[in-house]
Amino acid sequence: MRLSFLEPLYKQTGPFASVYLDTSRDRLIEDPDAAIELRWRRLRAALTSEGADQDSLIAAAEAVGSDTNIPGAHGQAVFTAHGRLALLDELPDPPARDTAHFGTLPDTLPLVVQHSPQIPYVVVHVHYSGRHSTDAPGTVRIEAEIGLWPLTKVTPGHRVHEEIPVADWLNAAEVLGRELEGHARRIDAEAVVVAGDMWARGILVRRLPPALRGRVCTLEGAGESRPGRALLEHRLESLFSGRMAEHDRSLLAAFLAQRARDGASAEGLAPAVSALQRGRVKALFLNHHPESPLRLWAGPEPGQLALTEQELRSYGLQDVREERADAVLTRALVGTRAELVLVPDEQVRLHEGVGVLLRYAERTPRF
Structure with missing residues (x-):
């Protein structure tokens, strides 16, 4: 794993306040903002006991909980130094426990772990529920995402949306395949995940360029996709769990x-x-x-x-x-x-x- 995303942090001088906390906003939490504030108070007390300066605490407080646009379970990593925000990153999963540390060096390994395994991928969801024939009425709807797992859970990658008449699907699938190949080549995708209707997705898979076809993994069923989260997030979680890039x-x-x-x-x-x-x-x-x-x-x-x-x-x-x-x-x-x-x-x-x-x-x- 390349660590270039940390270079801006290490160009700054310490001491650093390093904060990891759960900033989840889901249906199980009645008042998420109040819960986040309570967690932050505990961490602020810990930082104060370790000698953190007031300006750095204020800078951290301004960043904590600022990810209101990200739904579901997730967390934040906040780093401040000398009264300024040094780095703010979203965590794909809530930390195992909220932690805070003030010291000469930033505590970055938990953030690195959350960036792992950094698998570049393309996922395609083929929506179709009509008759399995190219002379059927209706449309095939395509959702595709190109991203890096698991970061796309909280920082969605490039999205593709297409609606194609069923009568045009045979030719359009080939054009779409070439478009997906261009995106996949740009990120050196190692997995092409295709889900949705068996007939419609089968046409797409057979028309993908050879370079992509060898990386295809098909998923049965549709699966739920939530706004602001990775396309087919839970299906990808099962597929990539325990896997190295x-x-x-x-x-x-x-x-x-x-x-x-x-x-x-x-x-x-x-x-x-x-x-x-x-x-x-x-x-x-x-x-x-x-x-x-x-x-x-x-x-x-x-x-x-x-x-x-x-x-x-x-x-x-x-x-x-x-x-x-x-x-x-x-x-x-x-x-x-x-x-x-x-x-x-x-x-x-x-x-x-x-x-x-x-x-x-x-x-x-x-x-």
Whole structure:
């Protein structure tokens, strides 16, 4: 997963207030605004106890709950620094629990986790309920969305709406297929999901360009679509749950291949830190453990990280702090433009939960 969306945040200086809270607005909550305000009061008290300045608290308060246009279950990630909003992002799902932290580095890993797995996709819903014949009256209605899962749950992607007379459906399906191919190529879509009437969707699938046909997954039934949310959201949730993006899978395969032959890879916190210090990491693999006790020392710059305070001070650094390892590692990845791949423990268990694929292998000296 590329972390370029975090670059604007790390261009700013801390300390940062990092806030994650549930801002759901659904039918189960009688007064969502009051519920959000109550959650925010608790978090504000926590930030105050950690030394957050009043201006940063005010900036966060102005952002909290501002996503009134997003229906259903979701959350917000709010980052402020020096009295200004540093980053505001919508969470596709409510956080497991509301949290707030004030410190030198922003607490960004929960946001990264919510961006995962970043699967580029095209979904098409073919609405038709008439007679299965091209001489039937009526229309075939098309809804399509091109987006990145799961972000389209709260930030809908490009939408296509078409209404086509049934008599024109055979030719129109071919034209639509070429249009969808253009959108899919632009985002390098790895899945083309087609749902709706079996007869009408079958015509579309058979007329899709070959490059798309090999990526098609058909879903039975219609499924519910809600305004302001991803098209066929719950069906996509079932389809993509537990799945890694193809790009991440290819990085993991390269890591495992290098590990098998003692090549350009390493496992454990110490080797990962060493490689990040030298800007050698192509991708870091992480078994996500939200309550990990691992800590690292960090200096002002992304590449200034170490296992001990003494190591950083030996480089002549005076402004060093001990921080959560995930916060230090994420900043280093963004600063060196390396990628992050979240790997479930049951798939690959990494030593200390960390592994790295290097940009190049160390050369073995010849004697």
